[in-house]
Amino acid sequence: MSDASKREVIKALNAFLKGEHMAIRSYDEFVHNVQDHSIKKELARIQQEHKQHAADIARRIQELGGKPQESTGLAGIMAWAMMEVAEITGQTDLDIVKRALEGEDLGIKSAAKVVEGDLDPVSEKLVRQILSADQAHLGALRELINTYENSICCDGSN
């Protein structure tokens, strides 16, 4: 791989890493604010996977001779940045899970964009693995929403 294409890959991976950091930070808020214990546990599990992904991307950037983006990049992916603490406070568990779902959806779109670019095979494999994990997150969040909505609909209170 030429130095120029290495630099391009490092740049793309760093942009992707920034999104993971945003996700981790958002999940901090989600986990903190959600009331239901089992939802909290599931969101914490998903956050843990994002932490693992961030570590994997950072390691790959270093292998390529780059410097991983620090965790507090402010000009990151807008969608995650829009999830301010103030917006989350006072929301129901369902609202919060729906927000996480929106975030994952945007994360997937951003990962798909990274995959479309010119990556070396090792980096591409890594991004694809993360992409499929994010799709699993989407599924897990949808299931939480279904469970939540069913419990409201069918507990006899309405």
Ligand SMILES: [Fe+2]
């Ligand atoms: Fe995810």
